[in-house]
Amino acid sequence: MTSKLGVCVKNLGPSQLAYQVISQGNEFVGSVGGDFVAFFDEPHRPCIQPSFASMQVMEGWGYEAPIVATTFNTAEKLLRFPACTKRLFYVNDLEWLRSSRGYEHLRAVYGSPRLTLIARSADHKQVLEQLWNRPVAAVMDRFEIPALLQLVS
Numbered sequence: 001m002t003s004k005l006g007v008c009v010k011n012l013g014p015s016q017l018a019y020q021v022i023s024q025g026n027e028f029v030g031s032v033g034g035d036f037v038a039f040f041d042e043p044h045r046p047c048i049q050p051s052f053a054s055m056q057v058m059e060g061w062g063y064e065a066p067i068v069a070t071t072f073n074t075a076e077k078l079l080r081f082p083a084c085t086k087r088l089f090y091v092n093d094l095e096w097l098r099s100s101r102g103y104e105h106l107r108a109v110y111g112s113p114r115l116t117l118i119a120r121s122a123d124h125k126q127v128l129e130q131l132w133n134r135p136v137a138a139v140m141d142r143f144e145i146p147a148l149l150q151l152v153s
Contacts, residue, residue, distance in 0.1 A: 003034040004065035005145060005152075006084070008057055008074035013044030017070060017092050020143040026051045028145045036145070037063065041073060060084070066152040068118075070143075071095065075109050086152045089115045090143060091124060110134070116151060 005028070012018045025036040029052045038054040046054070057077055060067060066086035069075035075089045089109075096106050109115070110132040117136045119125035125136040140147055 006037045006039060006060060006063050006065055006067040008039045008069045008078055010071050011040050011042040011044040012038060012046040012054060014047040018047050022046060022048050022050045024143055024145045068148055072109060075115060079112055079114060087115050088118055090118045091128060092120050
């Protein structure tokens, strides 16, 4: 099993997802001694103190490990990263419901066979599979690094 993982988030500011990412990252780095990096789109003061590296999403370009995207924007950027070894998209939110992007633009990301889709709930899984005609690899009600590492090994 790999002990290196990156995650792309909108930001590390106060949110449920950011809290889970930082908590899980701190535990992964502290107890397992793993290498964890958070790549963010927008700089914010972290909601809790991270014990791992965090940097602008553009730095993920050269990161040679699996990376998990958590938003449409970060998934779109992740598809252009040449060095990452595996690309996962943890669909934390059905954000296309509030999007003005056209279907073809959305389909290019959600339908990409280069991304492994992970749903937040069984209902999200059903919607993702029906709408984008793609299998969902796992259902995770919260961001969990051990479960993500099993998917990439």
